[in-house]
Amino acid sequence: MNGRTGPGWLLPLTGAGFFVLAIVSFAVQGEPKSADDPVNEIVDFYLDNKDSIIAGQAIGLISGLLLIAFGAYLAKVLRAADQSMWVLPLLPLLGFVIMDVGFAIDGTIMIALSETADDIEPSSVQTLQALWDNDFLPIALGILVFLFSFGIAVLRSGALPKWLGWVAIALGIVGLIPPIGFAAFVGTGLLILVLSILLTVRARRERAAPATA
Numbered sequence: 001m002n003g004r005t006g007p008g009w010l011l012p013l014t015g016a017g018f019f020v021l022a023i024v025s026f027a028v029q030g031e032p033k034s035a036d037d038p039v040n041e042i043v044d045f046y047l048d049n050k051d052s053i054i055a056g057q058a059i060g061l062i063s064g065l066l067l068i069a070f071g072a073y074l075a076k077v078l079r080a081a082d083q084s085m086w087v088l089p090l091l092p093l094l095g096f097v098i099m100d101v102g103f104a105i106d107g108t109i110m111i112a113l114s115e116t117a118d119d120i121e122p123s124s125v126q127t128l129q130a131l132w133d134n135d136f137l138p139i140a141l142g143i144l145v146f147l148f149s150f151g152i153a154v155l156r157s158g159a160l161p162k163w164l165g166w167v168a169i170a171l172g173i174v175g176l177i178p179p180i181g182f183a184a185f186v187g188t189g190l191l192i193l194v195l196s197i198l199l200t201v202r203a204r205r206e207r208a209a210p211a212t213a
Contacts, residue, residue: 009203015070015196019189021063029056032110035130039122042129046110046117053114057107064100070196071096074150077199081159088153095146102138109135140175143188147172160198167191 030049033042046053071093078089109132117125147168154165168191175184 009200009207011069011073012196012199012203014066014073015192015199017196018063018066018070019193019196021059021066022189025056025060025063027056028059029053029110032113032129032132035126035133039126043117043122043125046114046125050114053110057111060103060107064103067096067100067192068093070192073199074195078150078153078157078159082153082157085153085157088149088156091149092146092153095142095144095149098142098145099139100142102136102140102142105135105138106132139185140181143184144172144175147175147184147188147191160195164191164195 029052030045033045035042075089075093078092079085082089109128113125113128113132151165151168151172154160154168155162167187171184171187171191174187175181
């Protein structure tokens with residue numbers, strides 16, 4: 001059998017899939033108005049973009065599933081590199097789960113507003129928008145759990161190039177600094193993309209090696 005057949009080497013591509021679909025999701029749903037904007041503009045945004053918001057959130061659900069799959073694969077890679085580690089390889093996956101919960105809360109508020117913006121009081125719309133504007137803590141927590149645990153695991157096990165571990169830890173530190181913390185969000189997405197490509201290339205080589213031999 002050809003070492004490249006089968007779905008195994010496709011598993012690490014789920015990270016890249018998450019990255020691409022997350023961008024598509026944000027692009028489709030659009031950027032809501034801020035709670036500081038006039039309430040009629042907030043209401044109009046949700047009424048005018050209801051279908052786009054629902055479609056964007058559906059795409060977001062798929063991206064969230066891919067993120068969990070990638071986290072499970074990453075945990076396997078980290079665990080295989082150092083059998084003495086038990087909990088540490090699971091923490092990046094846990095970070096992804098927390099991130100997904102944060103994204104789900106974010107999406108739930110958007111869907112609720114798109115479904116009820118013309119049925120509830122304008123003040124309630126503005127309140128929900130203020131909640132959406134500031135519901136980033138679960139996402140931030142998940143990002144920090146992923147960055148620090150992944151960085152430490154890589155430095156300890158050598159499962160991946162150690163510079164990736166240092167980059168993850170540096171991004172985690174940036175994420176703790178409020179004025180520039182958003183950079184950690186963007187950096188995490190790019191890190192996941194890089195990891196996905198790197199692990200996919202490695203998996204293809206490993207599956208091709210037996211066939212070559």
